[in-house]
Amino acid sequence: MGVRYTLWVAVAVSWLCIQAQVLHSQKSLVCNSSDSEALQDLMSNFASALQGWGPNASDNCCNWVGVKCESSSSLGGSDGSSGSGRVVELVLASKKLAGNLPDSLGKLDQLRLLNLSHNLIEGTLPESLLHLPKLQVLDLSYNEFSGPLPASVDLPLLRVFNISENSFSGSLPVWICTNSTGIQVLNLAVNYFSDVIKLGLGNCGSLQNLSLATNSLTGGISEDIFTLGQLVQLSLQENSFSGLLGSGIGNLTALIRLDISTNGFSGPIPDVFQNMKKLQYFIGQTNGFTGSIPPSLSNSPSLTFLNLRNNSLTGTIVLNCSALSSLVSLDLGSNSFNGPFPEDLPNCQKLQSVKLARNKFTTPIPQSFKNFSSLVHLSTSNSSLSNVASALEILQHCENLTVLLLTGITSTKNYEVKRV
Known part of the structure; x- marks a missing residue:
């Protein structure tokens, strides 16, 4: 134990020394005059003063709250x-x-990360902001920006672009991919595109x-989305997409989460999930899908939800x-399923939540449910089931x-079942 403690102390001291060196280096830097002007202009556009900014804090903007500087020489500056x-x-x-963003932000030509999220900033985006040559992360989410995005975008090093939870409008800015080909996260959700x-x-x-x-x-899902082979999460819920869900969705073999809920998709769900071996979440509620659950989906070992x-x-x-x-949650409520109540469900060993309300089953809850040890939540309201007493006798075995x-039973309160 003494050796471990000594090693832990050594690591902690080393880390503190490194942080102290970084802090000292930051404080010893003098803010470039062009950058200083841009930040002062930004400050003047806010409705109220920002604590830790301005001459009262320091004449050196490298010491202002939220600002990180690096030496010009380390960045390849010409002044050396x-x-x-x-x-x-x-x-x-x-x-x-609260306020607007000035066009002078474009002077911060060494900026790698800009995070102004969760504020009250409004107005349109200045075009200069989308021409920062070193910018890798841009997060403007949860603000009050509006209007269309500038059509001219040149962010060659961009990795994260998040403008969600605003009021941007116009066509979806797919042109961002023209020069920002290395982008990994594109979040345009909750706007008016x-x-x-x-x-x-x-x-x-x-x-x-x-x-999105x-x-x-x-319309439908753009075909070139189906070519994004590294896509892990695709969120298309709460739009007005319509028509068939294209079979190209099966090309997204790296997908973990797929949410296409609350749209107008129709027709059968394509049977193309056999190669989506990482898919854990498939959320397709509130559409117009017809037919049955495709075999490639009902045989998915990775599916959790x-x-x-x-x-x-x-x-x-x-x-x-x-x-x-791996299935933990199953919701097939408010469909037109019929035939016998699915008696194989207790064999889904991790299944905890089963929602089958508002269907038309022809048989009661089966005896196999006595062995449904993982079951926590069961909803079968208005599913043409008969003999509630028999159901309770079976379900009391679900510990x-x-x-x-x-x-x-229309209330969502817990129903107490007598245990044996």
Whole structure:
């Protein structure tokens, strides 16, 4: 124990020394005059003074709150002065900032990270902000920006672009992928982008997270989205997409989360999930899907969460619980499933939540549910089930069941089941 403690102390001391050196280096830098002018201009556009900024704090903007500088020489500056500092990071999240962004921000040509999220900044984006040659992370989420984005974008090193939770409008800015081909996170959710998705997103070949949720996008999913082989998360919920869900969705073999809920997709769900071996979440609720659950989806060993609630799916529920070894939550409520109640569900060994309300089953809850040890939540309200007493006799064996909604029970409160 003494040796471990000594090693821990040595590591801690080394870390503190490194941090002290970084802090000392930061304080010894003198802010470049052009950067200083840009930050002073930014400050003048805010409705109220920003604590830790301005002459009352320091004449040197490298010492201002949220500002990180690096020496011009380390950045390849032409003056070669180790004491001259260039602004490389500007983080002013959750500062209650209100006002507009000035065009002079474009002078921060060494800026790598800009985070102004969770403020009250409004107006349109200055075009100069989208021409910063070193910018890697831009986070303007949770503000009050509006209007269309500038059509001219040149951010060659961009990795993260997050303008979600604003009021941007116009066509989706797919042109950002023309020069920002290395972008990994593109979050345009909760805005007012409209119209169909034009071709262009396929140029973002490194994209891992694409969120277009809660806009007014129409038509089908752009075919070039199906070429994004590194995509891990695709969020398209709460738009006005329509038509068939293209079979190209099966090309996204790296997907972990797919959310296409609350749209107007129709027709059968394509049977193309066999190669999506990492898919854990498929959320397709509130669409117009018809037919049955495709076999490649009902045999997915990686699937954890399946929600197809509020569609027009029909036929018998067929799920291969021997294959669905990871399934935890299943919601097939508000469809038109019929036939026998699915008696194989207890063999889904991790399944905890089962929601099958508002379907048309022809048989009661089966005896196999006595062995449903993982079940925590069960909803079968208004599913044409009969003999509630028999159901209760079976379900009282489910030792972990805490929420039970049966025919005629409309409250969401817990239903107490007598244990044996």
